[in-house]
Amino acid sequence: MRRKEQDAFRTLKPNNNLIDFCSNDYLGFARSTSLRNIFEDTLRTLPNYKLGSTGSRLLAGNDDFTEELESDIAQFHIADTALIYNSGYDANLGLLSSLPQRGDTIITDELNHASIIDGARLSYANRYIFKHNDLNNLEDKLKVAKGHIYIAVESIYSMDGDEAPLIEICALSKKYNAAVIVDEAHATTIFGNQGKGLVEELNLQKEVFARIITFGKGLGTHGAAVLGSISLRNYLINFSRSFIYTTASPFTSHLSVKLAYQFLQQQNHQQLIHDRIKLFRENLRPEINLVRSRSAIQAIIIGGNAEAKMISLKLQADGVDVRAILSPTVAEGSERLRICLHNHNTMEQIKALTESLNKLV
Ligand SMILES: Cc1ncc(COP(=O)(O)O)c(C=O)c1O
Structure with missing residues (x-):
């Protein structure tokens, strides 16, 4: 009312x-006739695929195709590993709710997407919100933060389209020994070499602890991945509830993501x-x-x-x-x-x- x-x-x-x-x-991928034709032609050569994944990744829903796709995605974005989630919402929720522990601190920009906020809310960590792109305000929060410290930002903000000062944020994170998490939902395909993202454009891939990339925006398909170290991937497979307790996305979805990545690199x-x-x-x-x-x-x-x-x-x-x-x-x-x-x-x-x-x- x-x-x-x-x-x-x-x-x-x-x-x-x-x-x-x-x-x-x-980039118009979701409506691209060329990409759709490639998808349909490829599917026709694969008559035995299943319509559904039939289970979670830890049970019946895993296969070589998905793991190879994750390796390709990690290689493309210059990351050690990638772990696919069913959506960007799930990826942020699963990462932010599982990683910071009680006694740790998550510091997030006030304009962060709902999925980052919800993930942080589900964790037992202390939470601070800093004023949008305000480095002084971020440093104020870093000064009082306890435990392991995580800073979560978007490289491109979804409602404003502006960018986070990633170089300065990474410098501050070093000073305070914090881990930086960057949601690249709206930067993937638009920034960086061949659309690898803003983190890659700024050559910060070694400084950033984890990146979230989504397939439902510039890639025109569906799903998301968390990019990070092998130990982060193993951790998420064991503790990230939105990864563990859900039916894996189907083969057709993974195929469309694979082909969209190839298409991205052709022009x-x-x-x-x-x-x-x-x-x-x-x-x-x-x-x-x-x-x-x-x-x-x-x-x-x-x-x-x-x-x-x-x-x-x-x-x-x-x-x-x-x-x-x-x-x-x-x-x-x-x-x-x-x-x-x-x-x-x-x-x-x-x-x-x-x-x-x-x-x-
Ligand atoms: C910054 C940001 N992160 C995550 C998401 C969620 O991604 P998905 O739509 O794949 O769930 C969105 C989508 O609106 C977004 O704008």
Whole structure:
């Protein structure tokens, strides 16, 4: 009832045929006919695959294909190992709830995704939240932290599209002997060599304790993996409840992830997306309150649920799928239009969107 009064009541909407400025399919892989054809052709050569994995990874749900895929993913991202989870939500939940113990400390950025927050909440560790990207505030928390210390951040923040100061965070982590965990959900495929992520772009893979990569965004498929050391992987296999107590994702899902990774490496998809991001930012009126972002997520702060909703509805009426992100998903006053750019958006579509935004905002 209160949600309705605040204009924040959520409902599920049917799929529309509007121009996509909303999905996480940044490189267009989920809708790529070429990738789908490769997938279907490959499946036809594998007549004996099972539709379901038939069990958890520790029981009937493991196979060589999954473990080889994990090795390939680890190699691609320049990590020692990878462990696949059924989703990014599960990966964050399973990592953060199991790793820090009673007496340890988890320090998280205030804008972290719900899955990081929920994982931290499920652990018995002390929890501190630092102000978004505020290194002084982070250091204040590090000074009072006890036990093993973990700092959890996103390389690209999901609602703002801005990036964490990873170099500085890693430097602070050294000073306070803390382990850094980086969620690369929105950086994977967009940053780094061939889309290896922002950690790789900044050459921090040795400084970072664990990375979470997700397949449901830039890779256009589904699932996630935790990247880290062999002992971390072994630990998660033994103690991470969202890994242990669930049916493993099916072969078809793992096959699509494998083929999406191959597809990623066949062409410079990053150049295409960064050209689009540049065009979008350059064409907006400078007065518009656009969050600083090099990523495919571009946020325009509007302020107020009703106002943000009204602009998004006007854009949708013009055939463009731009969604408003309302409070309480984001802080009150920072309600926004969250525009996701994609390689399947033409330059003309992006220009037309900026022209509409210049008039409406
Ligand atoms: C930063 C971040 N981490 C994790 C997730 C969860 O990933 P998945 O959608 O694969 O559960 C999301 C998805 O919204 C996200 O934005």
